[in-house]
Amino acid sequence: MAKLNEIIECAVVIIGVVCLTQGKAGQAKNSIHFLTLGDFGGMPYYPYATPIEMAVAKQMSKVADKNPIDFVLTLGDNFYFDGVKSVDDPRFTETYSRVFYQRSLAVDWYMVAGNHDYKGNISAQIAYTKVSKTWKYPDYYYKMAFTIPGSDMTLEIIMIDTIILCGNTDDEIDLAPSGPVSLTAAKQHWAWLAKQIEQSTADYVIVAGHYPVLSVGIHGPTKILLDNLQPLLHANNVTAYFSGHDHNLQHLQSSEKASVVDYFVSGAADTIDPFLKHKADVPKGALKYFWGKVISLGGFGRVEVYKENMTFTFMDSFGKTLYQHAMLPRHRRK
Template sequence: MDIVLLLFLSSLLPGICTYAVPRKDPTLRFVALGDWGGLPLPPYTTRQQELVAEEMGKTVAKLGADFILSLGDNFYYDGVTDVSDPRFKITFESVYSSESLIKHPWYILAGNHDHKGNVSAQIAYTNVSTRWNYPDYYYDLAFTIPGSNVTVRLLMLDTVQLCGISDDFHDGQPRGPNNLKMAGTQLEWLEEKLQSAKENYLLVAGHYPVWSVAEHGPTQCLIHTVEPLLKKYGVTAYLCGHEHNMQYLQDDQGIGYILSGAGNFMENSRIHKDDVPKGYLQFFQGDPETMGAFAYIEITPKEMTVTYVQSNGKCLFQTMLYPRTF
């Protein structure tokens, strides 16, 4: 099929995928992956983690990437103890070891399981690893799409500091921040960054989802604190993990909610489907037989293409978002 026709069809029918065709126009590319943190006991990895890592390597080798975005729960189940913890090697360095993944920076944020351990050790690991980039609990990144003057801002949040540790054995909702002052400071920082952002694409990333139909459901804390800011300042997309599946939701303002939490386990429940506004959910995949997936994102001056890629290389879903209008 002619590539122009393919691109036209994909713009009309999300799910017709063009990700296997390398782009020649100016493009910023990255993989978004959450909940990939292996196991605390031998063999220290899951088969799903290994298969997802292998396909990430193949996809990045074929199509390229500027970075990898980690969406938290980097080490199951209780994070790491210190900067010399062997889990850094056996869960991260030794698993994501293909040549294409080694040569690209990883930008890290923490999940609830990371906060059960020593997050400051994960931050300190930035000074040990050549590809692990985690400068602070929350931080911002700025990019220019290569070969253009179009810009992208990515704000990295610590949603556990904002909302607290989730109770997986109760209702899955965070129980409130441990430090109200720190949570307030981060929220003020977020609004200042959003208010001043003039970039063509504005992305926010955190571990907890704003919207989810799955086991944990919408994060009420984020709906009250973060979602109003996403709407007020015209954010392009919010990226997250936490739920062990893949979801794409889009609100009535056009904000995309990219959930990519299938790096290590799969969970197929849609128990909270009635807690998400009607029409928001556009894609869901939690079938354990898929053995995991990740999101591959390409941003050009004209559009941002989001592709969900299964661990066997199959395209599960594809959709587009567009630059902000001022």
Template sequence: MAVVLSFLILSLFVASSLSAQPVEIGDGDLNFLMIGDWGGMPSPPYYTDAEHVLAGVMGDKAQEISSDFTVAMGDNFYTYGVKSVDDPRFKETFEDVFTADSLQKRWYVFCGNHDHYGNASAQVAYTQKSSRWYMPDLYYTETFKLNDSNGTTVQMVFIDTVLLAGVTHPELRSLPPSGPEIPNLADDQWAWIESTLKQSTADWLIVSGHYPVWSVAEHGPTDELVKNLRPLLIKYNVTAYFCGHDHDIQHIKEDGSSVNYFVSGAGHLIDSSTEHEDKVPKGSLKYRYGTSSSSSDGAYNTVTITAQSMVVNFFNVKGEMIYTSTLDKTR
């Protein structure tokens, strides 16, 4: 399978260290946007209506909140990723769609299952060609330091859940991930994740990956992540886990746990499935946006972090806020 070859190539890129010096933020708060499953289509015009409209409202919101960066949470190019670092899809689906001046700041990117159907290493390499696309490795971390009296720090850990849990079937989308194709690469990343979380001294610790831990929608929970990632998130007081994969918006929080799970996979379209509603802990689903009157509907979210709180807001293609949640500090 082509994905195996992709994994072998990618083993050369995998990160094994913590981030360098923190990125200095000029203000006393950190503001950023997040979008998942946004990667257009494999035929002209190489973007969907939802992606194009969402790019416009995201640009407006980025300017309004003085966004510091954007996080792209996988499935960056439908349906089979990109072929090389020179693939025109980088321009057609990304550069020529997200054109607002406010979105020209860094994009922190990681791969989803559709990206691994193609040449995922090319997405790492594109970091050297783009002024804003940033994927230095398949998994990596970045720490931000706010300009406040406390010197508040925010560490974001970006992981590759396809290496951890396996790739999904290209056609039978409802099937779960098949398990890691190269176990030693998965083991290396699990060790890196625990080491990174354990060594973190950040005031806020956030983890992001493509597959959900918990989800009520079409794909549902990811068993490998429930088994191995969830305990680490709890153990090291991670405030939130952000993901995509399921094409809706969800906020899930278990009783007795400080970890908030957000699904933000509506950058491409909205899916109404609640197939796995009985597979998440009882009473844990706090919000879901998945009913759509049009396949061109979509949504994204913003995050604002200060020394005291973290606010997660979700917006639809009309620019309307559809959900907000304020999270307390857990570290």
């Protein structure tokens, strides 16, 4: 099954790779362009993908057809409901490569784990990096650096494992994570994360994980991240934090000590949850946008990083622009 998936991915990579060398209409690229989605993990029984996941994949490919993307950034819960069992698990094909098969999506997909992934074999998802041409999951947590074309300005994305940091949770009984399974592993992860953020000189810095720091949805804010990550983000003027977990689209913003951090929740790629259960649990005025349209076919995020600004756009599966927000480079934010 792993070999079949490799053959499928090779085909679309060969066809689509030329698209990444040029921008729209053959113009030279002047930005980093990527898509972001969370909670896209299909279902554990036939047809192994929901109508929402398939519609999101189709619209993502249309966006990438018009303006080629550099990569896709995922935000956890890659496989519902219990992750995968091994590197040969057919779910890699059924829920991933047969859904996101379009040639315009034949780019690097950077992965991170969600709580449902941890019910299965996370090491198998990491090992699948060596099987797939597009699936990129080098370790439980890792950092990526990119240069904006035509400039010396940079973007860094720090991918974190919020289950190592906070512990797991059971969605069926709506429990918040109560603490890490291994205090040693969590301590090592926090030390690594602090070092990456504090030492970064990038013009834009994104931290991305599964659990949200701030959210008004069913799960709400994650206390451990509020207590430990949010101060780190503000102290170092981090541009934004991306997460999933709540199955909707949200933009929230917090201000502290003259530093503004933007929080984007993009978890609407498989099912939709319209409830604002924790609206009173975020600071007044923090919520800038919320979308959870149950009768829709989901949504995702589109990010364009220029020298002048980084723009985050929420889109639905019909191609409609739902919301857009621009952020300045870090040296211009203070």
